[in-house]
Amino acid sequence: MGSVAVTVASMLFSGVCRSLATPAVARSFRMSRAALRNHQNKNAPSWCCRSSYNSYTAIAAESEFSKTDAENLTATSSSNSLPKYDRLLPCPLHKTPPRVEHLVVSEGGPVLEHICKALELPPLYVTDLIQFGAVYYALVCPQPPPSATEEQIRVFKEVTEPSVLRQRASIKGKTVREAQKTFRVTHADQFVEPGTYLRVHVHPKRFPRCYEIDWRSRIISVAESYVVLDKPAGTSVGGTTDNIEESCATFATRALGLTAPLMTTHQIDNCTEGCVVLARTKEYCSVFHGKIREKKVKKLYLALASSPLPTGIITHYMRPINMAPRLISEDFIKGWLMCQLEIQECRKVPWPTPSIQDKYCVEDCGWPYQDFAYECKINLLTGRTHQIRAQFAACRAPLVGDSMYMPAAIGDMSNPGLNPFGKYKRDFSSESEKETAVVNWIAQHGKEPGVAIGLQACQISWDDDDHFYESGSPWWRC
Template sequence: MDVSLVAAHGCRGLSTSLTLLREVARTRANLSAPISTTCFTARRSFSLNSSAFPGESSTTDVNVTQTATNSAENGYPEYHRLLPCTSFNAPPRVEHLVVLEGGPVMEYISKSLDLPPMYVADLIHFGAVYYALVCPQPPPTASSEEIRLFKKFTQPSFLIGRKSIKGKTLREAQKTFRITHIDEFVEVGTYLRVYVHPKRFPRCYEIDWKSRIIAVTDSYVVLDKPAGTSVGGTTNNIEETCVTFATRALGLTSPLWTTHQIDNCTEGCVILARTKEYCSIFHRKIREKKVMKLYLALAAVPLPKGIMTHYMRPINLAPRLVSRDCIDGWNLCQLEVLECREVSWPDADIEAKYSIEDCGWPSKKKAFECKINLLTGRTHQIRAQLADYGAPLVGDSIYMPAAVAEMANPGLNPFGKCKKEYTSEEDKENAVAEWIALHGKEPAVAIGLQAYEISWDSGKHIYNAGTPWWRQEQL
């Protein structure tokens, strides 16, 4: 069943699943047991300004219009439209709502959060609004009022009237989907998650996108991705992307498809498929290791030629931790350094243009441009491996601060070359937490990394990026 159609048409003509009711009954008997991590995690919090989760406990539900609050009074900026794009990202603001009054989604969110209707329309266009048919379980930090509302809207006596959940398990009913239309109907009990401040990419509006197109064929487009942009978008922004802007620059009537990713702060070759079919074909080539990627890395110290091997912790969070020793369950990471030559450290004007942060590196007279063959494709692999070697990338504000700390005090890295022996697992866990805390935040625009060449089918197709940003002063 198409859930988006269910939400859009008011969920008529369906009946409630007995399986779902039985699961809810079991769940309500043990609210401390997590049901789903799709929507709520320890890193997300309920808003105290939403109609669904008011800050004070109440024995009766309040009307939507009565809970609308003035943004300025609560310390939020005055909202108008998402465009033109600001030059900075606002602090995260994520609102979690349970619909108390059915109706069009844009109207409901606008009233509940006291946001201008056109601002909400922009959020929906950006992909920053999600829904689930049934409210997920609140996190451990939830208030008594939030738990009360969760219980109310997951009671079997309430769900039996929800025709939209026929044949669904609880986990299926709590799965989130993007809201795609401003007039989609949301019924009472529907969960909404609104990213009021989506992550922005102002660089998208500064780029001459036509000049970044390397090649156009019937099946794909090759893009020289600028640093400071997202290939296919983020959780809350699918508008300000390379895919969107390249599609517009070429005047295509059908949107391009993302075939692979590189970090936002990395520049270089990206393949965008023109059809869903070729997107699948290219994915298969990647899985079958028929695609070769070469990178230029601007490291702070020289690297020896040869293969570098690490093992990466299988946790999908930055920073990515790596170990030179094989650890059970950790993923193999390998790259090959093909060349390494001394170059000048980027001058102050270039650093300012690409928002290169200081990161505390002691000497900025010279850097080292290394040509790297990426043998395995892990997220942040080159960045994490080179930092562990003591050769972090220029401008890498996540990994360079930790590398500097390890240089000054060897042994801080619990998985590094000078790692210490720990007397207990608790001591090691504390050391890991302290090591993670030494890492910094994601770079604002660029780091010293370029995907400079991509090829596949044994070199039948081969493309190169332009001059890397750190050599721009030489032009």
């Protein structure tokens, strides 16, 4: 094998919109406007080649894309350097530019040794990455995308040649698709054989707020099979793809002094606070999932909206694409998912003071200043990702601090007809014209909030209220 490296597009390994960057060896991040536009609009990945370590080393970088990330990429490119790596803790207060590396092992040995050599990272840093759950492996490298060059396809074919794969005892009895399934690396001394694929999230998504919380005070109830937590905003329930360490489940486990880790049973957005149920056993995880499927779990939310809404049921239809922002339509569209919520109450409350907004890092999203907001109690009838946020924005009552959906609501109000699925949508002469309108509508949305928005899971109950729990006061009443 020659000393050729291939950039594997991050979109292969992720279901959300990602931005791309070039390898660490180049010591810079580059992104052309054309590549970024293709990536955002059509999920079209880009590839490049380089020489490295006499091995087939597939390299790429990915992150949840935002304007801030793009600025970070530009700043890093101008400095033509990457941070000096030491340890993952203490947690940095600033965001590090995204970096995810995709490797194919050329020589068997401990995973720690291979990553350190291939990426020029110190052993303690790589050990931390493994502890954070930021390193994955698969027995066989995934298939390159259609945009790959002839050289890249040649390299992929060479390392996945059937005659080569037949010699690997570890994949006997497995289909190639099965062998391409990824798993977390859990030990630094785990042996990886030649041909093994590795994905290394060198810059995991961080959650500094985890270290600011009195976690014991956030415990609502401890039962034999579960724990109910009043989740703080700006934290992840069970962790992210690249960070299972800085999560509610981990910190609640430590706060309670439990020997077995708590497990997630359901999710709420990182920027949302309130009731979540964590299972103490795998068995109860399955039990609670069953209750959710059977609609035996009831959730009530408090939403701090920027405009008033009438009480009653609101229905929309959500585009079935697992990517933010979530697009919804007022009219039925075949294949789209029904979203329903019931507004039980809507009352006028003071708009949060600047000091409260600063304390909870609530973002100024360009909404005109006003003295009052509107606190709505919501019975969530269907549980879709971003459902409340997207539906309220579609009703021109976006949640306070929602930097993703509020800018779009402002754009829709200033330019009726901008939303191709809204009340004032235009008739399109062709599918391409409509597709362009959809792309423009997506561009009206902002980035995901950093810490808090006006949304709290205020109540959760199941089994006809045999189990009933409430959270504390929402942040905007503090």
